Amino acid sequence: MGRRIADVSAPARLAGPGEGLGQDELALAARNHALPLEAMRHDVTPPGLHYVLTHYDIPYVPDAAAWRLTVGGHVRRPLGLSPARLRAYPAVTTRVTLECAGNGRALLTPRPVSQPWLVGAVGTADWTGVPLRVLLDEAGVRAGAVDVVFTGADHGVERGVEQDYQRSLPLSTATGDDPEVLVAYAMNGAPLPPQHGSPLRLVVPGWYGMAQVKWLRAVTVLDGPFTGFQQSVAYRIRKAPGDTGEPVTRIAPRALLIPPGFPDFMSRTRVVAPGTVALEGRAWSGSAPVTAVEVSTDAGATWRPAELEPDHGHRWAWRRWSGVWSAVPGHHVLSARAHDAAGHTQPSEQPWNLGGFANNLVQRVPVFCSGTA
Amino acid sequence: MGRRIADVSAPARLAGPGEGLGQDELALAARNHALPLEAMRHDVTPPGLHYVLTHYDIPYVPDAAAWRLTVGGHVRRPLGLSPARLRAYPAVTTRVTLECAGNGRALLTPRPVSQPWLVGAVGTADWTGVPLRVLLDEAGVRAGAVDVVFTGADHGVERGVEQDYQRSLPLSTATGDDPEVLVAYAMNGAPLPPQHGSPLRLVVPGWYGMAQVKWLRAVTVLDGPFTGFQQSVAYRIRKAPGDTGEPVTRIAPRALLIPPGFPDFMSRTRVVAPGTVALEGRAWSGSAPVTAVEVSTDAGATWRPAELEPDHGHRWAWRRWSGVWSAVPGHHVLSARAHDAAGHTQPSEQPWNLGGFANNLVQRVPVFCSGTA
Numbered sequence: 001m002g003r004r005i006a007d008v009s010a011p012a013r014l015a016g017p018g019e020g021l022g023q024d025e026l027a028l029a030a031r032n033h034a035l036p037l038e039a040m041r042h043d044v045t046p047p048g049l050h051y052v053l054t055h056y057d058i059p060y061v062p063d064a065a066a067w068r069l070t071v072g073g074h075v076r077r078p079l080g081l082s083p084a085r086l087r088a089y090p091a092v093t094t095r096v097t098l099e100c101a102g103n104g105r106a107l108l109t110p111r112p113v114s115q116p117w118l119v120g121a122v123g124t125a126d127w128t129g130v131p132l133r134v135l136l137d138e139a140g141v142r143a144g145a146v147d148v149v150f151t152g153a154d155h156g157v158e159r160g161v162e163q164d165y166q167r168s169l170p171l172s173t174a175t176g177d178d179p180e181v182l183v184a185y186a187m188n189g190a191p192l193p194p195q196h197g198s199p200l201r202l203v204v205p206g207w208y209g210m211a212q213v214k215w216l217r218a219v220t221v222l223d224g225p226f227t228g229f230q231q232s233v234a235y236r237i238r239k240a241p242g243d244t245g246e247p248v249t250r251i252a253p254r255a256l257l258i259p260p261g262f263p264d265f266m267s268r269t270r271v272v273a274p275g276t277v278a279l280e281g282r283a284w285s286g287s288a289p290v291t292a293v294e295v296s297t298d299a300g301a302t303w304r305p306a307e308l309e310p311d312h313g314h315r316w317a318w319r320r321w322s323g324v325w326s327a328v329p330g331h332h333v334l335s336a337r338a339h340d341a342a343g344h345t346q347p348s349e350q351p352w353n354l355g356g357f358a359n360n361l362v363q364r365v366p367v368f369c370s371g372t373a
Numbered sequence: 374m375g376r377r378i379a380d381v382s383a384p385a386r387l388a389g390p391g392e393g394l395g396q397d398e399l400a401l402a403a404r405n406h407a408l409p410l411e412a413m414r415h416d417v418t419p420p421g422l423h424y425v426l427t428h429y430d431i432p433y434v435p436d437a438a439a440w441r442l443t444v445g446g447h448v449r450r451p452l453g454l455s456p457a458r459l460r461a462y463p464a465v466t467t468r469v470t471l472e473c474a475g476n477g478r479a480l481l482t483p484r485p486v487s488q489p490w491l492v493g494a495v496g497t498a499d500w501t502g503v504p505l506r507v508l509l510d511e512a513g514v515r516a517g518a519v520d521v522v523f524t525g526a527d528h529g530v531e532r533g534v535e536q537d538y539q540r541s542l543p544l545s546t547a548t549g550d551d552p553e554v555l556v557a558y559a560m561n562g563a564p565l566p567p568q569h570g571s572p573l574r575l576v577v578p579g580w581y582g583m584a585q586v587k588w589l590r591a592v593t594v595l596d597g598p599f600t601g602f603q604q605s606v607a608y609r610i611r612k613a614p615g616d617t618g619e620p621v622t623r624i625a626p627r628a629l630l631i632p633p634g635f636p637d638f639m640s641r642t643r644v645v646a647p648g649t650v651a652l653e654g655r656a657w658s659g660s661a662p663v664t665a666v667e668v669s670t671d672a673g674a675t676w677r678p679a680e681l682e683p684d685h686g687h688r689w690a691w692r693r694w695s696g697v698w699s700a701v702p703g704h705h706v707l708s709a710r711a712h713d714a715a716g717h718t719q720p721s722e723q724p725w726n727l728g729g730f731a732n733n734l735v736q737r738v739p740v741f742c743s744g745t746a
Binding site: 004005007008009010019020021022023024025026027028029030031033034036038039041042046047048049050052054055056057058060106113114116117118120155156157158159162193194195196262263264265266267268269271368370 | 489529
């Protein structure tokens with residue numbers, strides 16, 4: 001019988017051919033909330049419908065006023081900031097679409113055994129807080145600074161490594177103004193809910209969720225690169241276990257359909273009546289603005305342009321798109337795909353990697369059109 | 374290729390021996406939120422952490438003011454009520470623990486293939502609204518009334534039957550004052566969130582979740598028994614497919630532990646240090662008040678009493694309990710069980726039925742205590 005903490009962790013693995021999900025994956029799926037796709041009708045996601053991924057436990061913070069955010073390390077004037085003190089700075093509100101880097105993982109073959117997202121690990125909120133560079137300016141970053149590390153209050157074990165959740169950004173990103181990184185204290189105009197990082201969290205527009213450190217308690221400037229678990233071991237694009245891999249950073253483009261019609265309870269197959277069916281959804285990209293969305297109603301064999309709404313001044317939020325479909329009786333598969341200004345689009349073959357990250361394969365929505373032809 | 378709506382539904386089935394979860398079960402697990410067990414530290418569950426089960430889609434209601442609740446059928450004066458008009462009645466607020474009838478289903482062997490809950494399909498909220506009997510009094514229930522049917526705006530197909538979600542209560546329950554059934558418009562002092570039935574829902578204290586009809590648009594008094602799908606086909610305790618079965622009604626007693634220590638990301642195994650470990654959790658029963666909670670730290674071999682807090686005037690809400698454990702290095706399984714005033718307790722053998730309902734088998738929390746003995 002093991003006596004070391006490391007023994008509670010199993011090694012990373014891939015599911016075997018045809019292997020269903022295990023209770024470990026189910027435990028994660030039950031804890032970590034996906035966005036029900038019909039909730040994409042809301043420009044701003046109601047907080048209880050926004051996706052949530054928590055590596056360990058949601059910290060219990062009965063007295064938010066006692067919380068302190070430290071800004072320290074390679075700085076001249078370390079800071080200790082209460083939530084009230086942060087609210088005294090000029091507030092910035094940014095509408096941001098956040099997406100988990102593992103979104104789409106459970107659709108991969110073979111399936112990396114981890115949080116089993118289908119496509120709903122996304123959400124959009126108005127985040128209010130203080131630009132991180134304002135705090136770093138006040139602390140006075142010293143010459144030679146390289147990375148800025150963000151430490152959350154969530155604590156656990158992962159592949160044998162006991163840790164507080166920690167991620168870093170390069171100094172240039174942490175102090176940049178496009179995107180402007182926020183230390184946020186409000187979501188959609190209300191204090192952060194517990195599962196979204198109450199009382200303080202990081203928001204890095206355009207980056208996948210692993211960068212958006214919740215329950216933020218320390219900002220630490222380093223004079224060298226950060227090599228913590230979540231930076232050097234997890235969240236890297238690797239084809240084989242020995243690879244160094246590329247870091248996961250910005251969100252790849254994706255368009256999702258709001259499944260039309262109504263569902264079957266168990267299969268979630270959609271049912272529509274013959275005739276004109278309004279299609280709508282959302283599209284986003286963290287690397288560059290979305291420039292076009294296409295839809296397919298024949299499982300990706302042919303594509304046609306959708307109407308793409310302007311961003312209404314919200315560069316970092318998803319954009320609404322729409323189209324129409326003349327449905328005829330039978331079984332159909334609907335899809336959408338996004339293109340961005342950097343020339344990226346969504347693949348029709350799965351972009352597989354060991355961790356199951358950044359899988360932006362086009363969505364498939366099975367629809368049954370009832371009636372007779 | 375099928376042309377009938379019924380063809381999108383597969384028959385009910387049981388998972389085979391060792392069969393992992395399928396993508397249909399995963400799609401439900403991803404949509405329907407469980408309570409992360411650490412959130413039991415809150416007396417009242419923050420809305421985004423309360424469990425959610427939606428049979429079909431969450432209706433999109435951009436203009437709640439246009440909503441109308443009809444009260445009709447076997448009554449003398451049918452009503453049509455806006456949310457604003459309901460707010461003009463004297464308000465009642467009740468703290469209620471809601472639990473899905475399918476909570477615990479995914480732990481059954483064999484596993485009924487449906488929404489795969491572990492044990493987190495529970496939550497507690499302060500619900501504010503108008504007692505249903507006030508509305509039924511105003512409408513004037515006619516002699517010979519038997520059942521009262523509640524119709525939600527959520528629409529879908531289930532086992533081949535296209536339907537609006539509908540459930541009924543016997544007239545005596547619908548007009549009773551213990552428990553007092555509410556037509557609720559607020560949760561924890563704020564308007565209902567979309568996933569909890571915005572703008573109006575039913576709250577039936579002590580009953581499982583299938584009775585708590587969300588997006589409530591019609592209350593219909595019948596002069597005979599209601600035989601709709603969710604009453605006569607679903608939500609019945611059956612041992613074999615041909616059985617009539619018993620209806621699922623009140624919540625069976627259950628105690629849950631807040632898993633102590635901190636988790637491993639993937640296995641969710643808990644880690645604690647040797648020495649005194651505070652144990653706490655919640656206990657509830659819909660049939661009668663909870664009278665005692667016991668804890669076990671040896672996988673149910675021995676039990677000892679926990680401290681049970683008073684209900685603080687909230688008969689229909691969970692009660693906090695606590696205890697201490699002297700942890701020694703090694704692997705342990707922690708459990709708790711509740712007893713209620715009607716003499717019910719939790720079984721140590723699974724209470725199996727075809728639908729996987731009301732499974733209140735005692736929880737098992739694997740814990741690893743690190744260090745040397």
